[in-house]
Amino acid sequence: MNKPDFETFLAESINNTDSEITPQKDLWPGIEKALTHAPVSQSKTILWPKLAGVAACSVAALLSVQLIFSGAEPATSVAMSDYFTQQKQTLLVQYQNQPALTDNWQQQLAELEDAERAIKQALENEPENPALLKMLAQVYQQQLDLINKVHAPKWQQI
Template sequence: MNNAEFEKKLVEQIKGINKEKQPERELWTGIELAISRDDLSQEKQSANDGRKTFLAVAAVALVSLLGWFSMSPQLVLLTGDDLVASLSQQHELQKNELLVKLQNQTALTENWQDQLAELDDAADAIKKALQNDPNNMALLKMLQSVHQQQISLIERVHSPKWSHI
């Protein structure tokens, strides 16, 4: 086949081609899928941007809160003699409120005030020991225990008989 014949056949075949060629399969589903993927990736990106913004705001708020607390004079931790004085003062207030509340009830025993005085003496001895070692956790726990024993004694002595089994 020579060059002239080849060109003649090529021109005939080109003229025979249908100008409106239809695709062999449906293309719109693929196009829609590609568009929806782009939309999803944009939504994911905007969601990630929202999370990043939230984390940044939370970090700034945390730093601000920590700064505010560090400058606040109310958050002073009590240690040593100040702690012992504060514990004793709180206990005395609680004990006095309880005694006033229960003053009209009759006590179940006669010697409860002697027991209360003994516990007061024990608390005083612990406070003297804390003067030499004000941050001794064992002594502080003992003081709290004595204070709690006093409160429990007052409550038990003034509780009605029918509540005991």
């Protein structure tokens, strides 16, 4: 049987769309809890150190981007990835037995890794986009700075 043309499919699907979809889990307990317990607004106090850290790291990242892109050879995302992955692994091994200064640094690192994945995904469509390459370099540098910052004693004073 031939499938209907797109316009027919679209019109029929919109007419027959059920606006109701059942969530896969019971959402009421969470709502009830939120209604009966006063919200504890801690997110702002948690956010500020993170933003300050990102801002501080950005300065270092911008410096590193200047270094990367001032070279005569164009930096490709693959070459950059290889270089930073190696640097990151070296740092992680170096600090593996050293306690971190914050508890949530791995979560922050995961967020930066999410950003790294998003940029790499965009680079798949535009492999030589200079703005994306710069951003990738920044994110890599921020990962290195974060790992250093939470492990190196000199940062405790800042």
